Amino acid sequence: MARPVILLTNPIAESAAAELGRHAELRLAGATDPTTLRREAADADFVVVRAPLPDDLFEHAPRLRAAVRHGAGIDMIPLAQASRHGVAVANVPGVNAATVAEYVVGQMLNLARHLGRIDTLLRTESWGAARQLADGASDLGGKTLAIVGTGHIGQALARICALGFGMRVLGVRRSPAADTPTIRYLELQRALAAADYLVLACPLTEQTRGLIGAAELAQLKPGARLVNVARGPVMDEGALVDALRSGRLAGAALDVFATQPLPPESPLRELPNVLLSPHLAGITVESMARMSEGVVAQLLAMFRGELPQHLCNPEARAAILARWGALQAGR
Secondary structure, three states, X not given: OOOOEEEEOOOOOHHHHHHHHOOOEEEEOOOOOHHHHHHHOXXXXXXEEOOOOOOOHHHXXXXXXXXXXXXXXXXXXXXXXXXXXXXXXXXXXXXXXXXXXXXXXXXXXXXXXXXXXXXXXXXXOOHHHHHHHHHHOOOOOOOEEEEEOOOHHHHHHXXXXXXXXXXXXXXXXXXXXXXXXXXXXXXXHHHHHHOOEEEEOOOOOOOOOOOEOHHHHHHOOOOEEEEEOOOHHHEOHHHHHHHHHHOOEEEEEEOOOOOOOOOOOOHHHHOOOEEEOOOOOOOOHHHHHHHHXXXXXXXXXXXXXXXXXXXXXXXXXXXXXXXXXXHHHHO
């Protein structure tokens, strides 16, 4: 039997790639634009996803059995189209939650202590100008943190902030939930009104798209700060810029944006009270290894004809098995 072909949109951990290479032919996409991905997926059996797939990819990939997300968020994969074509979609949930939570804490500390601006001033102006910013710095201890989305990331963040910093943590989620030792659950409006820090850590869905706009930002305390590690479209970027320019929002740390890569002309680049990073909150050597290992485990299961452990479109199970059967018969 021919070895399965796996298309990687981006590199994965070397040890995981070596393991897959013992069972399959690995190909790294030449680029991640839609045209290249359509062309290079044409004879692939599996695709490992670290970049958005075009909506019509499955129409151009007749051999494709599954798309496996190297991470948790599956908004990079057109799920409905995959189900319609009988293509399995899987992800690796939770394995980089602690990594993202650590990033959030680091950025909250940067915002609270003005560390980014202090570094710039010390390099470009003077010791005194940089040191003066400490007069407006603040502790995290005793502050209120509101987390929108209390999945794996939100829960990890809540533990660090409640137990490590003594913060009061409020959680906002779509479905009702009982309070935990580290999280008190409130509806969005009440959580916003109480928050010194607002962290967005929810998945992008039709329900969360545009969730935080001008009205929601206006409900925050004057001087509140925001960190977004969800997805850019969860919030109205224009409203955020307005709130930052007016000073009502003291600062923001953004790892995701409405348009990625962040356009050169984005006004966010010019705001001194914004910390920017290129969608890397979940990426460290350790988290990459964990995500890659999770991908490998599910691919190996599918090589054996088993459905993946973290199947994201179980409603398409019959169509997936029928496609797999037809592809196997046609080999």
